[in-house]
Amino acid sequence: MTKSSAIDVRGGLFTLPVLRLLSADLDELRDGLQGKCKEAPAFFANAPVVIELAALADKADQLDFVALKALVRDAGMIPVGVRDALGDLQKSRIADAGLAVMSGGESRSRPKSPEISSRPPARVIHGSVRSGQHVQVDGGDLIVLGTVNQGAEVVADGHIHIYGNLRGRARAGARGDGDACIFALSLEPEVVAIGDEYLVVETPNAALKGRAGRVRLADGCLMLEPL
Amino acid sequence: MAKIVVITSGKGGVGKTTTSAAFATGLAQAGFKTVVIDFDVGLRNLDLVMGCERRVVYDFVNVINGEAKLNQALIKDKRVNGLAVLPASQTRDKDALNKEGVRKVLDELAESFDYIVCDSPAGIEVGAQMAMYFADAAIVVTNPEVSSVRDSDRMLGILASKSRRAENNEDPIEEHLLLTRYSAARVDKGEMLSVDDVLDILNIDLLGVIPESQAVLNASNSGTPVILDEDSDAGQAYHDMVARFLGEEREHRFLTTEKKGLLRRLFGS
Numbered sequence A: 001m002t003k004s005s006a007i008d009v010r011g012g013l014f015t016l017p018v019l020r021l022l023s024a025d026l027d028e029l030r031d032g033l034q035g036k037c038k039e040a041p042a043f044f045a046n047a048p049v050v051i052e053l054a055a056l057a058d059k060a061d062q063l064d065f066v067a068l069k070a071l072v073r074d075a076g077m078i079p080v081g082v083r084d085a086l087g088d089l090q091k092s093r094i095a096d097a098g099l100a101v102m103s104g105g106e107s108r109s110r111p112k113s114p115e116i117s118s119r120p121p122a123r124v125i126h127g128s129v130r131s132g133q134h135v136q137v138d139g140g141d142l143i144v145l146g147t148v149n150q151g152a153e154v155v156a157d158g159h160i161h162i163y164g165n166l167r168g169r170a171r172a173g174a175r176g177d178g179d180a181c182i183f184a185l186s187l188e189p190e191v192v193a194i195g196d197e198y199l200v201v202e203t204p205n206a207a208l209k210g211r212a213g214r215v216r217l218a219d220g221c222l223m224l225e226p227l
Numbered sequence B: 001m002a003k004i005v006v007i008t009s010g011k012g013g014v015g016k017t018t019t020s021a022a023f024a025t026g027l028a029q030a031g032f033k034t035v036v037i038d039f040d041v042g043l044r045n046l047d048l049v050m051g052c053e054r055r056v057v058y059d060f061v062n063v064i065n066g067e068a069k070l071n072q073a074l075i076k077d078k079r080v081n082g083l084a085v086l087p088a089s090q091t092r093d094k095d096a097l098n099k100e101g102v103r104k105v106l107d108e109l110a111e112s113f114d115y116i117v118c119d120s121p122a123g124i125e126v127g128a129q130m131a132m133y134f135a136d137a138a139i140v141v142t143n144p145e146v147s148s149v150r151d152s153d154r155m156l157g158i159l160a161s162k163s164r165r166a167e168n169n170e171d172p173i174e175e176h177l178l179l180t181r182y183s184a185a186r187v188d189k190g191e192m193l194s195v196d197d198v199l200d201i202l203n204i205d206l207l208g209v210i211p212e213s214q215a216v217l218n219a220s221n222s223g224t225p226v227i228l229d230e231d232s233d234a235g236q237a238y239h240d241m242v243a244r245f246l247g248e249e250r251e252h253r254f255l256t257t258e259k260k261g262l263l264r265r266l267f268g269s
């Protein structure tokens, strides 16, 4: 990749703890926060957090967001934004305090359906992916019940599981998920990629042939290893 | 209901036309009314291999264009009962074929034949896609070398996605592999892929292995489908392949070199 500028802008999905405010009184909030931090100090230390106002509704009009921000910082956390603000007044005061006004997102504290079902289902290919074919899965995992032959390409935002040989190209975590992996019953790929890291395999490693293996990203390096 | 079988490969010169002629003849010998169609518009080879080139008056394209009736274009084989050839045009190009026209001709043939064998041109373009589009079964002809196997893999992908069956979400096309021009001696020397190597990549039913044989060249030159040369290795291999296609179980032959065969005979095992 050529570096045409010093900064590369990319989208990323992060899971952040959400502080759900149940009171607009700063003293009560301070006590509550300190109590939480004692329960799990390591979890909250320097953790970026989002403040949620949903339970306060228009009571949040009286909140001093500058003081609230300081209070959260004192507790050792890094407040990045506030969500569920009502009306332009609340929003402008949040912005004045140097916090982001956030919208959308699903709260974990009110799970309507289990978390797992909100992920797109895995796509299953019943058979081999052949030369010239291209399979792309947006959002989820890909499962191939066959081989991925030379000249074939499979791409998934999640993991890729191949119940056969990988002889073609495979890219897992296509939207940047570096934890995604590629699994196959035999690793003899032409090209493998995870996120934006890719590896051209000119001579497949004989030691990986004919046994189950995995491709993963470790410290920014692609590793092909037997299972 | 007639069964439509396409003989296809992707790569050129691997033995599609040789196979189409032998396979169609074998089906007719087994008592099935069979027509073999030359889809290689512009080249026209099948009539030569079938030995009926002098009897071609009208062709496939004439029938599609309504310039001739199907019966005027069909050539009945003089050696085998129930076998007919629908020759290709030599003067048109592949664009003369269109789906609707091909469908009409196939529908009409289906009224009077049990099997319709389509000899596909090489490549994966319009001509080849037209030959495979309506197929119920495909015989993928492959030589034991890397580029032929790769092209067959490609063709299998197209069969699975661009056929009438795929587009209508029906059962997929039945896939069979026919390895041709197989030379056990060259496999032993490592100059050719073995049956196992090819199966490992393509992973479909193996219908047969046709050895590299002088008999094929002799047969083409005399305009006789090689399956009629009953004494030849290739002729027998084609007989086996037809029998397997019709559901019979037969062991694969011609997979090992002569030398091994001799040793086996000497030691009686």
Ligand SMILES: Nc1ncnc2c1ncn2[C@@H]1O[C@H](COP(=O)(O)OP(=O)(O)OP(=O)(O)O)[C@@H](O)[C@H]1O
Binding pocket: B009, B011, B012, B013, B014, B015, B016, B017, B018, B019, B040, B045, B120, B121, B122, B180, B181, B182, B210, B211, B212, B213, B214, B216, B217, B220, B234
């Ligand atoms: N088993 C065999 N042994 C020896 N020669 C063979 C064998 N099979 C085919 N051939 C020869 O290979 C050449 C190509 O065969 P054929 O015309 O059947 O191939 P094709 O796939 O139809 O070619 P095209 O793609 O041009 O239509 C011919 O000269 C034929 O005689």
Ligand SMILES: [Mg+2]
Binding pocket: B016, B017, B018, B040, B045, B119, B120, B121
């Ligand atoms: Mg041909």
